[in-house]
Amino acid sequence: MTDTTWVPDLDALPDRRPKYDRLAAAIRTGIAGGDLVPGQKLPPVRDLAWKVGVTPGTAARAYRLLTDAGVLTAGVGRGTYVAETKSPPSPVLLAEHVFDASGDVNLFSPKMPDLGQGHLIATLAAQVVAQMPADRLMRYPSRVTDLAARQACLAGLHADVGPADVEDIVATNGGQNAIVLILQTILRGPAPVMLGDAISYNGFRSAAEMCRAELMAVPWDDEGPDPQVFENLVRQHGAQVYCTASEVNNPTGQATSFARRQQIAAIAKVHGVHVIDDDCYARIDRVGPSYRALLPDLGWHVASPSKTISPALRIGFAVAPKAHAAALVRSAIGQSFGVSPLLTDLYAALMRSPEIDGIVQAVRARIDRDVGVVVTTFADCAPGYAPGIPFVWLVLPRTWRANDFVAAAKARGIHLKSSESFLHRDSRMVHAVRIAVNGLLAPDRFDAAIADLRDLMDTPAARISV
Incomplete structure (x- = not known):
C-alpha cells in the first residue's frame, strides 16, 4: 500500500502539550475519524516531520508512542502502518436499548458507553x-x-x-x-x-x-x-x-x-x-x-x-x-x-478475559469520536483534552461568565459543570466549563447537544449594568 496523503494539522487543534504529544493525538484523531484506516502506511519519519514542520526526533517519538500503545505497527525496512484493529467481543453490545432519547442531556460527569463490558x-x-x-x-x-x-x-x-x-x-x-x-x-x-x-x-x-x-x-x-x-x-x-x-x-x-x-x-x-x-x-x-x-x-x-x-x-x-x-x-x-x-x-x-482488551479499545474509540466532535466544534477556542479521556475543557470567550453559561445551557436542557467546581477557594477565577462525554447517549443526540452549545456560545445575552 502506498503512503497516505493525509497530513495532520497541528495548528487546527491548538493546545499546550509537547509537539510529539500533539502529533500523536492528531494521528489518533485521524484514525478515529476514518481518515486513516487499519493497514494504511504512514509517511516515513523525515517526510512526516518536513510536512508537519517538526523535527525528525519529534515525529519519531510520536510514532514510538503510538507503536508502544498498539495503535501503529512498525518493522525495520517495512515502514509504519495503522495497526489492524482487534476483533471486537462477540456480540458487541451497542446498547441502543438503554439510550434515553427524551429529557435533558447530561454532560455533567463522564458516562461510559456499554460496548460489551456490562454483559x-x-x-x-x-x-x-x-x-x-x-x-x-x-x-x-x-x-x-x-x-x-x-x-x-x-x-x-x-x-x-x-x-x-x-x-x-x-x-x-x-x-x-x-x-x-x-x-x-x-x-x-x-x-x-x-x-x-x-x-x-x-x-x-x-x-x-x-x-x-x-x-x-x-x-x-x-x-x-x-x-x-x-x-x-x-x-x-x-x-x-x-x-x-x-x-x-x-x-x-x-x-x-x-x-x-x-x-x-x-x-x-x-x-x-x-x-x-x-x-x-x-x-x-x-x-x-x-x-x-x-x-x-x-x-x-x-x-x-x-x-x-x-x-x-x-x-x-x-x-x-x-x-x-x-x-x-x-x-x-x-x-x-x-x-x-x-x-x-x-x-x-x-x-x-480475552474480550477485555477489545472492549476497552472500543470504549476509547467511542470516547475519541465524541471528544473529536467537541474539539472540532470549538477548535477556535483551543479546547483542552487528551486522547481517550472523556471530557473537554472549554475556556469561554469574554462575553460569558462560567456560571451564566452553565445556567443558559441548563435552560436549553444541557447540563455542564462550571469551572467553579474545580477551583480552590484561593484559586484565580477562570471562566470555563467542562464538557463530559456521555456514552449512554446516541451519537446523533450528543452531536446535536454540542451544536446547541456552540450556538449558545455565539449568541450571548445582552447585559446592561446599572
Whole structure:
C-alpha cells in the first residue's frame, strides 16, 4: 500500500502539550475519524516531520508512542502502518436499548458507553460466585483473598510507575478511597497542610476535608505546577503531601511535562513531601514517569478500572513506596478490613478475559469520536483534552461568565459543570466549563447537544449594568 496523503494539522487543534504529544493525538484523531484506516502506511519519519514542520526526533517519538500503545505497527525496512484493529467481543453490545432519547442531556460527569463490558461483567460475576468456595463467602477479606486482583493490577501497570511488586499494592474500594487511605497513612499532626493543583479534581478537596487537613492551591503554567510557588508553600506552611494527576489533569486535560515533574520531585525530596499521583484516567500515550518512579521513597500511584471499564466496579489500587507499603496495609485493614472477594475475584477474572482488551479499545474509540466532535466544534477556542479521556475543557470567550453559561445551557436542557467546581477557594477565577462525554447517549443526540452549545456560545445575552 502506498503512503497516505493525509497530513495532520497541528495548528487546527491548538493546545499546550509537547509537539510529539500533539502529533500523536492528531494521528489518533485521524484514525478515529476514518481518515486513516487499519493497514494504511504512514509517511516515513523525515517526510512526516518536513510536512508537519517538526523535527525528525519529534515525529519519531510520536510514532514510538503510538507503536508502544498498539495503535501503529512498525518493522525495520517495512515502514509504519495503522495497526489492524482487534476483533471486537462477540456480540458487541451497542446498547441502543438503554439510550434515553427524551429529557435533558447530561454532560455533567463522564458516562461510559456499554460496548460489551456490562454483559461481560454480569457473565463473569455469575461464574465467580458459582466457583467460589463457600468458606470464602463467609470470611472477611484479606491479603490472601485479594492476591489475584493485586497480581492483575501489577501486570497492567505501566513501566513508568517504577519498580513494584505485588506487596507494594493495596486493593481499595475505588480510586477515591485509595487517596483517602494514603492520606490517613502519611498525614501527621493536628492541623496538617496539603497541596493540590489550583484547577483540579474536587475529590482531592473532599479527601482533605475527611482528613481534617488544609488544602492549598498550586497554580500551573504551560508545563504544569509552578515549582517556585510549590516550594514557597512547602517552606511557609510545612506541607506534607501534594495531590496531583500528572498524566491527565481533571478538568483541563493537561499533562505535567517530564522536565517539570523532575523539578517538583527534586523539591519534594529535599523537603520530605509525599506526592500522590492519581492515574485513574490511564492515559495511553504517556508523557513521562509517574512521581512514584521519580520519588521511590515518597511517591504514591493510584489506579482504578472505573474510567476504563465501569464505575460500578468499586475497586481501586494504591501503589505505595516500598518503605510505606506495610503502613498502608494497616490503614486499609483498620478502615474496612479490605475489599470484598466478590469484587477482587471479579476484577481478576475481567483482566484475564480475552474480550477485555477489545472492549476497552472500543470504549476509547467511542470516547475519541465524541471528544473529536467537541474539539472540532470549538477548535477556535483551543479546547483542552487528551486522547481517550472523556471530557473537554472549554475556556469561554469574554462575553460569558462560567456560571451564566452553565445556567443558559441548563435552560436549553444541557447540563455542564462550571469551572467553579474545580477551583480552590484561593484559586484565580477562570471562566470555563467542562464538557463530559456521555456514552449512554446516541451519537446523533450528543452531536446535536454540542451544536446547541456552540450556538449558545455565539449568541450571548445582552447585559446592561446599572
